[in-house]
Amino acid sequence: MFENLTEKLQRTFKNLRGQGKLTEEHRECLHLVFYEGMSLAEVAAIQRCPENTVKTRLFHARQKIKNCLRLLLEREGSAPGVES
């Protein structure tokens, strides 16, 4: 179940990057948080924006990924535990 979800996430993430649905700010934000492991204050400082903007970017990135994932799962006829 978990591996299945991560495989679909990987494809979803590639799709989103390939189609450019995630903006540069969104991608950078995701990268700084989940690759670099930076804190909210650090990400805000690097992106030169308020902390609330970072939260909003993360929220929208999450929504886009989930929407794309949902479409993918619907196309494949399964939707295990994906909620928006």
Added chain:
Amino acid sequence: MNNERFAELLPWYVNGSIDAADRAWVDNYLAEHPDARAELTWYQSLQTRIQETVPAVPATIGLSRAMNLIRGDQPTLAERISAFFGNFGMRPAMALSLVAIIFVQGGVIAKMMSQAHEDEVEMRALRAKTVEEGPLVKVNFAPDAKESDIRLLLVSVRGTLTGGPGQLGDYYVRVPAGKEEQAAAKLKGKPIVQAVELAPGIPPRD
């Protein structure tokens, strides 16, 4: 309200940058709301995928490429010239011809104007000496360092490449004034960094 706070804190809980009090709050929330674990699992999966989909970069990364990567893709001089004259509906070859004609005309006019003072003026070509003043942070990256790792690492210390790589692969990084030691300490702890030291500036080439 609690749900909103949980959603706000979860990314930082997953990446480990959350403080102890908030971590305890999230742990408590997860214990009270077993359904929320699905969201935690989702973020953990996302983190795993992001860490695995970072593109690799050749070890022979050069300064110009690194600078372009850090500053973003910028058009080359030829592309900019072409775009500029393209705005006037001119082909690049015609545009270059026009530039050449203007250049020659300019040279003739300048020659005529300066002839009277020719004996008084002596021009000497001097070698420009452009040495970056320090302090800078001299960094040696691991040969298998990925482009994204280097880029993000420099961003994390607010650093800008100002020189390198030298024969030994040294890069010179400028960081905000007064933050050199702090940046060096942060860089030292990273696995893609082989050596870090403070440098008074970029040594001039012979």
